[in-house]
Amino acid sequence: MKYSPVNNYINGQFVHSQSTASLEVTSPLNGELLSTVPLSVAADMDAAVKAANAAFAGWSKTPIKERVQVFFRYKNLLHQHMDELSQLICEENGKTMDEAIAEVEKSIELTEFACSLPQLVTGEILEVSRGIECRTTYAAVGVVASIVPFNFPAMVPNWTIPNALALGNCMIIKPSEKVPLTVGRLAMLLKEAGLPDGVFNIVHGDSAMVEAICDHPGIEAVSFVGSTKVAKIVYQRATANFKRCLALGGAKNHLLVLPDAIPGMTALNVVASMSGCAGQRCMAASAMVAVGNSDHIIEKICEEARKIIPGKNLGAVINKASKDRIEQFITEAEAQGAKILVDGRGAVVEGKEEGTYVGPTVIDYVRPDMAVATEEIFGPVISIMRTNTVDEALVIENANTYGNAASVFTQNGGMARYIIENASAGMIGVNVGVPVPREPFSFGGWNESKFGVGDITGKSSIAFWTKLKKATVKWNPEAGVNWMS
Numbered sequence: 423m424k425y426s427p428v429n430n431y432i433n434g435q436f437v438h439s440q441s442t443a444s445l446e447v448t449s450p451l452n453g454e455l456l457s458t459v460p461l462s463v464a465a466d467m468d469a470a471v472k473a474a475n476a477a478f479a480g481w482s483k484t485p486i487k488e489r490v491q492v493f494f495r496y497k498n499l500l501h502q503h504m505d506e507l508s509q510l511i512c513e514e515n516g517k518t519m520d521e522a523i524a525e526v527e528k529s530i531e532l533t534e535f536a537c538s539l540p541q542l543v544t545g546e547i548l549e550v551s552r553g554i555e556c557r558t559t560y561a562a563v564g565v566v567a568s569i570v571p572f573n574f575p576a577m578v579p580n581w582t583i584p585n586a587l588a589l590g591n592c593m594i595i596k597p598s599e600k601v602p603l604t605v606g607r608l609a610m611l612l613k614e615a616g617l618p619d620g621v622f623n624i625v626h627g628d629s630a631m632v633e634a635i636c637d638h639p640g641i642e643a644v645s646f647v648g649s650t651k652v653a654k655i656v657y658q659r660a661t662a663n664f665k666r667c668l669a670l671g672g673a674k675n676h677l678l679v680l681p682d683a684i685p686g687m688t689a690l691n692v693v694a695s696m697s698g699c700a701g702q703r704c705m706a707a708s709a710m711v712a713v714g715n716s717d718h719i720i721e722k723i724c725e726e727a728r729k730i731i732p733g734k735n736l737g738a739v740i741n742k743a744s745k746d747r748i749e750q751f752i753t754e755a756e757a758q759g760a761k762i763l764v765d766g767r768g769a770v771v772e773g774k775e776e777g778t779y780v781g782p783t784v785i786d787y788v789r790p791d792m793a794v795a796t797e798e799i800f801g802p803v804i805s806i807m808r809t810n811t812v813d814e815a816l817v818i819e820n821a822n823t824y825g826n827a828a829s830v831f832t833q834n835g836g837m838a839r840y841i842i843e844n845a846s847a848g849m850i851g852v853n854v855g856v857p858v859p860r861e862p863f864s865f866g867g868w869n870e871s872k873f874g875v876g877d878i879t880g881k882s883s884i885a886f887w888t889k890l891k892k893a894t895v896k897w898n899p900e901a902g903v904n905w906m907s
């Protein structure tokens with residue numbers, strides 16, 4: 423085993439779980455056993471909530487300008503430890519080194535935003551009538567939880583950690599049991615940056631720990647990022663227990679390609695979007711609607727897709743079950759009459775035969791009712807549908823139950839604007855394959871890609887991590903007049 427067993431992190435210390443049950447953590451790159459992760463129990467969650475609760479009084483009363491100093495230092499530490507963190511992400515998640523580096527870079531950008539929070543939470547004050555003022559201030563919510571998925575072992579945790587903590591909350595994070603290593607390194611960097619013990623805690627485990635979070639009376643707010651199926655469970659259970667909840671789910675992102683799109687640029691963007699992180703991004707393009715005659719663009723897409731080589735510039739998918747599931751989608755589409763233009767099934771990387779790779783796959787003549795058109799595949803696969811008009815393409819896009827992102831490729835500004843306004847998705851790209859808003863703009867989808875109000879990053883995350891206090895103050899209107907008498 424390459425690394426020692428993963429432990430929980432409670433009150434600033436790595437501690438054994440009170441359970442002896444654990445799961446193995448293997449690298450998707452080559453099947454190497456990396457570590458084991460504990461399947462924690464309710465007593466572990468209790469200990470973490472207790473530590474977080476004890477830290478809350480001091481941390482929430484620390485002025486925000488002081489709190490963000492921790493994150494200025496944390497940001498520098500992320501820079502300093504870029505190679506080591508990227509290596510770990512690569513090993514446990516299976517993505518390429520370039521993708522892992524990009525993830526740490528994005529974590530740095532997220533932390534920079536948290537450092538700017540004092541400028542954004544200044545509150546307001548107004549004299550509403552003579553001698554009477556109303557003013558607002560932001561208070562921390564309390565002990566909060568963050569439940570995260572496997573596909574971004576550093577970035578998604580950093581969607582929540584810097585903002586929630588800088589705003590005065592104390593957190594328990596439940597990492598994905600598939601990628602539990604990176605978050606432990608983040609905890610060490612937070613401690614080195616000066617974060618007081620108990621403010622940030624890690625409890626590892628599976629669905630039992632997610633349920634423990636939703637049910638624990640000491641946790642005030644729950645953020646979740648993962649599949650729609652689990653997002654619904656978490657949202658229902660957390661809100662039934664009267665907690666605030668923001669639950670981000672899965673996606674089926676559509677790219678609308680118009681015949682006037684620039685072929686080379688469009689092909690590069692489509693292929694980068696569908697194959698980046700082996701298609702395991704909630705922002706990945708997995709459906710394309712070719713409007714009118716776009717054969718010349720589809721040809722270029724196939725050309726670019728063939729340049730993506732598993733084990734070289736394409737990482738692995740998370741495990742064998744995922745590889746089998748993705749290949750099954752392709753086989754089923756083929757059986758239903760779709761045409762496989764580029765086939766990624768059966769990919770094997772020499773010397774890494776135990777790795778779980780799927781090559782880039784382009785499927786044409788997909789019908790909107792096929793599973794490859796409606797379901798999240800979470801692999802490097804693009805399903806191409808064809809329509810004659812933009813409105814037909816929008817009907818297909820808007821019929822899907824998700825609504826994370828959509829993009830249009832065109833040189834026609836009017837058409838681009840029409841699609842921005844009429845596509846039912848939270849994040850829209852124009853000639854951009856992965857339209858992730860950069861900070862301070864916020865990340866969050868619509869429809870079944872997000873449950874709850876607000877977004878997970880940027881300015882619209884502030885309301886989720888804070889409570890607004892409204893004070894009405896009557897001042898003595900005579901003050902000053904008789905001061906010296």
Ligand code: NAD
Binds near residue numbers: 596704
């Ligand atoms: P997942 O839903 O299987 O797991 C997410 C978390 O929930 C993990 O910590 C896991 O331990 C826990 N979990 C799993 N099953 C559970 C259950 N039945 N009850 C309670 N908890 C459970 O997701 P994943 O496979 O780790 O990640 C991939 C999914 O996440 C994709 O659907 C992807 O689109 C989505 N995702 C969405 C966003 C977004 O911003 N919308 C971002 C990243 C990933």
